[in-house]
Amino acid sequence: MTEQNLSKKNSAARWTKALLVVSLAINLVVAFAVVGALWRFGPPPGDRENHHPKAGPALYVAALERDVRRELFQEARRQIPKGIQSQSVGLPEVLARLRATPFDAAAFGQALEEDLSHSDQRAQALRSSLTARVAAMSAEERAAYAARIEAFSKRNTKNNK
Numbered sequence: 001m002t003e004q005n006l007s008k009k010n011s012a013a014r015w016t017k018a019l020l021v022v023s024l025a026i027n028l029v030v031a032f033a034v035v036g037a038l039w040r041f042g043p044p045p046g047d048r049e050n051h052h053p054k055a056g057p058a059l060y061v062a063a064l065e066r067d068v069r070r071e072l073f074q075e076a077r078r079q080i081p082k083g084i085q086s087q088s089v090g091l092p093e094v095l096a097r098l099r100a101t102p103f104d105a106a107a108f109g110q111a112l113e114e115d116l117s118h119s120d121q122r123a124q125a126l127r128s129s130l131t132a133r134v135a136a137m138s139a140e141e142r143a144a145y146a147a148r149i150e151a152f153s154k155r156n157t158k159n160n161k
Helices: 002-041 057-062 066-079 091-099 105-135 139-159
Strands: none
Touching (some): 057 139, 066 105
């Protein structure tokens, strides 16, 4: 009788150990899948709102409400000539000049200058739209906007020490 009880206990112990090992393996697969997805695709969309730019022009745009940002970009796009609205309009030419054999530094410089000029035009359109948007704000709205900019910059300073 004791021998039967021992064999039942040993059988149950083996079964429990096997179940625990399988459970651990499944948990590890799920954990690595989640970590891999975050690494590959970045944080979920809701979490992106918590990641603010460190400084520069993006800080001023990020401090605006989402719908205001969308309107601001639409206004800026209307100011930009149709041929240069895409951010990568000059990129194919720059890449072609980089890959050319023999390399022509002057042609590369010219393509790069043209692409950067388009970037400057897009940035200027955004600056003028932002300036007009802020000029149309009331004193209270400007104060709230300034507070958001300040909060974003302080938050970034704390996170990047």
